Amino acid sequence: MNFSLNSNAITSTKADCLVVALPEKGDWPASTTEADSALGGLISTLQKAGDVTGKNAETTLIPLSDQPWNRLLVVGTGNDTDRNSAGFRKALTAVMGALKEGPSKSVLIAITDTKVTGDDSVSSELAKLSLIGRTLEDQLYLFSDFKSEKPTARKLNKVLVSVSDAGKTEKEAFNLGLATGRGMNLTRDLGNTPPNVCHPIWLAEQATKLAADHECIKTEILDEKQMKKLGMNSLLAVGQGSTQPPRLIVMEYRGGKAEAKPHVLVGKGxxxxxxxxxxxxxxxxxxxxxxxxxSAAVFGAMQVLAETQPKINVVAVIAAAENMPDGHATRPGDIVTTMSGQTVEILNTDAEGRLVLCDALTYVKKFDPTAVIDLATLTGACIVALGHEATGLLANNDQLANELLAAGDRASDKAWRLPLWDEYQSLLDSNFADLANIGGRSAGTITAACFLSRFTKEYNWAHLDIAGTAWHSGQAKGSSGRPVPLLVDYLMSHAGK
Known part of the structure; x- marks a missing residue:
């Protein structure tokens, strides 16, 4: 797919389809007025007749003749309430839904001058360009690797985005959006790959491939012997019931100053x-x-860094294992000694994510991090609390938590903070070990984070519980690519600092 910016007048730019935005009421964007004038008032006539209403995300495709464009796609952008970042993204998604399987080979999208209200994060043209780029890649995603019959190739192969200026700054914003979309799509590819293919060794191979494709990424893979030597008995315990051995995957991107402390991402794999x-x-x-x-989201973020190469140091650590039951599997009641030296009574082997993460969180101290962010589909309790809209966030540092919340708002990839109070810690008490791996039915997301907090006392740390946001169920089943946009926004906000 060919994506590019176009600063020429829309009336002098040929394309199979022109896309313009129409609000329900109020002033039109300049590009819509320009198109309406070129079409002899066609959009005005259709709006007066009620054929186009401007309702948010409503699309109308109109055939044209004797124009630079063969078709006109009008997308509604609603009223002022609808035109926040979420509403603008909804309209973009509707545009791509109408175009991606259609007859148009080339498209000119002229909606960057749409007024976005209620959210300063997407009010600028640069922010809108980044969101457009991300949405283009996101909405054109298709996973058919395991289909015996491949889908018919789409006709759409060229997308032009109309801008007031196609300078360096605009291109960088657009390209960051495209790269973020591709990072999301890598995350989705990894998540959608079936588990008979995607096992810990295969996941490690993908890290090796990422390093081979991008010289700025360095990868190290630790096997069971190396992890055993380090004392990662908790991580190893999770994988001991599987024929697929665990792996600790380490990827480093060093784009900042040599002495700058890295930001560390830790993924549950x-x-x-x-x-x-x-x-x-x-x-x-x-x-x-x-x-x-x-872990898939960590891969996606690292690919974005590799493509855009910001001035920042980032280390990614993935604790990969398969949790299976056999004669060698960990039992409820077993006690393991973690890399930190703390002992854990395993009361429930299905609370395994925290068992692999705790050793990884101990391991990352070696990097002297400026901050550590772990990402995990950790608790069903998070879905009960927040549904599928927001990622759960808990942290031992207010500034880090606030930065992540702000990044989520800017990226339309929202998180919501839950408390991490000392009062919850006693729920993890064990009669036989330093702590138990579950805390009962109450506050399940919080007690899971309390468990992890026992291993993160020496650095600033935040935990993202993505159990409700990492994938979709039902007819739309598949990986979502979240929270790659949140991570990218956070990391880019620290680039060069």
Missing amino acids: ITFDSGGISLKPGAGMDEMKYDMGG
Whole structure:
């Protein structure tokens, strides 16, 4: 697909389809007025007749003749309330939904002059360009690797985005959006790959491939012997019931000053979660291939860094294992000694994510991080609390938490902070070990983070519970690519500092 910016007048730019935005009421964007004038008042006539209403995300495709464009696509942008960042993204998604399987080979999208209200984060043309680029890649995503019959190739192969100026700054914003979309799509590819293919060794191979494709990425893979030597008995315990051995995957991007402390991303990489001896119900268990969604998002963010090469140092660590039940599997009641030296009583083998993460969070101290962010599809309790709209956020540092919340708002990839109070810590008390790996039914997302906090006392740390946001169920089943936009926005906000 060929994506580019176009600063020429829309009336002098040929394309199979022109896309313009129409509000329900109020002033039109200049590009819509320009198109209406060139078409002899066609849009005005259709609006007066009620054929186009301007309702948010409503699209109308109109054939044309004797014009630079063969078709006109009018997308509604609603009223002032609808034209916030979420509403603008909804309209963009509707545009691509109308175009991606259609007859047009080339498209001119002239909606960057749409007024976005209620959210300063997407009010500028640069921010809108970044969101447009991301949405283009996101909405054109298709996963058909395991289909015996490949889908018919789309006719659409060229997208022009109309801008007032196509200078360096505008191109950088647009390209960052495109790169973020591609990072999301890598995340989705990894998540959608079936677990008989995507196991810890395969995931490690993808890290090696990423390093081979991008010289700025350095990768190291630790096997069971190396992890055993380091004392990662908790991580190893999770994988000991599987024929697929665990791996610790380390990727480094060093784009900042040599002395600058890195930002560290830690991803939960459970490539399939049966629950172990504490076996999950069979219904919906196929979706437990998405339990490596945290690691997949880390891969996506690292690819964006590799493509855009900002001035920042980032280390990614992925704790990869498969949680299966067999004669060697960890039992409820087993006690393991973590890399930190703390002992854990495993009361439920289905609370395995925190067991792999705790050793990874101990390991990353070696990098002397400025901040550590872990990402994990950790608790069903987070879905109960926040549904599928917001990622759960808990942190031991207010500034870090606020920065992540702000990044999520700017990127339309929202998070919501939950408390991490000392009062919850006693729920993890064990009669036989330093702590238990579950805290009962109450405050499940919080007690999971409390568990992780025992291993993060020496640095600034935040935990993102993406159990409700990493994938979609039902007819739209598939990885979402979240929270790559949040991560990218956060990291880019620190680039060069």
